[in-house]
Amino acid sequence: MARAVDVAKYILSKTGEMTAMKLQKLVYYSQAWSLVWDESPLFEDDIQAWANGPVVQVLYDYHKGQFKVNEDTFFDGDVDALTPNQKDSVEKVLEVLQNKSGQWLSELTHMESPWKEARGNLKPTERCSEVIPLAAMHEYYSSL
Template structure:
């Protein structure tokens, strides 16, 4: 299993400099689709149902205050740590979602059950740290 920072480094090496929000959403879809295709987690960290979509709080702490991020933000990570199946999943996600804007990706997550259900009664734009369970992600994306 990959470490989340290794996946973030891999994505930013492939994509170049991207917005922090886009990185978070690409991480989310990489996790969701890898679990769907391989029945395994890509990394152990959980996403929370933040106002602008799914966020890994530990990744947020790395890029807090930054708009754009690049692979240099992850000097101790190693993209080569990803297994072939993990790399294939991320590559498929990047092929499909990589050209989409951060806002488009955020809006898409707002239409999908895992984020919507985790938000529950949280008001739009309000802080929410409810975990988006991996089970809800797996169930939803497997059903598509």
């Protein structure tokens, strides 16, 4: 199975440099829509409900302290770890969302139940490492 770092590198191979926040949200939405369209996760790495929206800690560890990221940031990512079908799913997400800003995508996630439910009653700026369950993502996005 592909890893989140493989998905991140694939996204950046298609889009070029972007903010770390935007990449995190595109990886999140790629996972969400893969659950709906392909009925399986793209990767097994957890997605946490951070204050600025969903974040894959593993990816954060690569780009910590960087505002912008590119393919080189994820030096050991392997785009060939994704199947052609998985690449197609990611590309469909990019068609719709790649022109949105990281802030816009973050605000979108804040309106959706998977992130809100994982955070519970926390204040908007409070730290949180609660995992967003794949089942919650599948249920929410398949209802849209």
